[in-house]
Amino acid sequence: MYVHVPFCVSKCAYCGFYSLPGATGQVSAFLARLGSEVRQRLTPDLAARVGTVFIGGGNPTSLGPADFGTLLQTLTDVLGGSPIGEWTIETNPETWSRDLLPLVRGLPGLRLSLGLQRLRDEEIAWLGRAGTAAQGRQAVEAALEATPNVGIDLILGVPELPSPARDLGTFVAALPVRHVSAYFLSLEEDTPYAAWVEAGRRADPDAAGPEDLFEVAEALAAAGFEHYEISNFARPGSRCRHNLGYWHQQDYLGLGPAAVGTFEMVRRANPGSLAGWLAGEPPATEELTGATRQREFLMLRLRLLQEGLDLEEFTRRFGPPSPALTAALSREVAAGRLIRDGSRYRLSAAGLPLANQVIAGLF
Ligand code: SF4
DSSP states (O other), X not given: OEEEEOEXXXXXXXXXXXXXXXXXXXXXXXXXXXXXXXXXXXXXXXXXXXXXEEEEESOGGGGHHHHHHHHHHHHHXXXXXXOOOEEEEEXXXXXXXXXXXXXXXXXXXXXXXXXXXXXXXXXXHHTTOOOOHHHHHHHHHHHHTTOSOEEEEEEEXXXXXXXXXXXXXXXXXXXXOOEEEEEEOOOOTTSHHHHHHHTTSSOOGGGOOSHHHHHHHHHHHHTTOEEEETTEEEXXXXXXXXXXXXXXXXXXXXXXXXXXXXXXXXXXXXXXXXXXXXXXXXXXXXXXXXXXXXXXXXXXXXXXXXXXXXXXXXXXXXXXXXXXXXXXXXXXXXXXXXXXXTTEEEEOTTTGGGHHHHHHTTO
């Protein structure tokens, strides 16, 4: 189950997520509506099947301890009997405080995911983001008091900035985080960052090469992390179960404004604005076809670097692969971009930076 909290303290210059800075006046209405949505959609049968909860945003802890506590209470009231093995909470350094510890400590399988994005002050500022590197380190220390399962998010591919890899080895040696997500900066329409690029004040991040990812992978491998998904690294036993569920195409519910879920071959997107969701506008729904699920299978499984794409599983789910698909897979193996191991195909080191091209070539 995914819960979207659409509030942030301030808006980062590059952000394309649905998040509202400084909208504290709307928090009570959000919590009340979320309570109704949770109670209405999570029937006892469904609640009994929820295995992971991911509270994302926005920045969920921008609600502050009292309202964040209400949010957790709303969820745990309905999920009391669920076999939940993992709770993930996204948070940002400026809003993570020790006041939150008593609220989260008892959650089973608690993971805290901190949006640090960069490890030096000047790089955080270059991105048009609030906060400092010291705040990030302090927040990680405070998070480690709640759970050993702490992760950080980083942004790669900023043409003017060196890779964060140069600080990462020291960082993870000093602070024993167990998970790192590292995504490339992408240019989102109608953001200040896009305007800066347009005005020549920032270089277009689309021009960045894959080097940052290789350097981060090398630094984290030296520290004992496994590179298990194109953009995700974990110490052994600390992969994100919730996100593995997405990559394995498991059903999930999306609650809150702009949240998307997939359940029994129907993709459901809640209204994209807080106002629309509060007003009870209906969700957009799409019946997924077998062909769509097949494409998603190919795309998502190749993202999993050790597991890869298993043609036997593909056949069990969708029937025998088409001659075009088997020919495309063989072509990629011959070109050295995929590695074949029995019925499994995995991206090679050479294929990793070309993953989008490799995947597109399979359709
Ligand atoms: S903290 Fe995250 S969601 Fe909020 S504005 Fe920044 S990038 Fe967007």
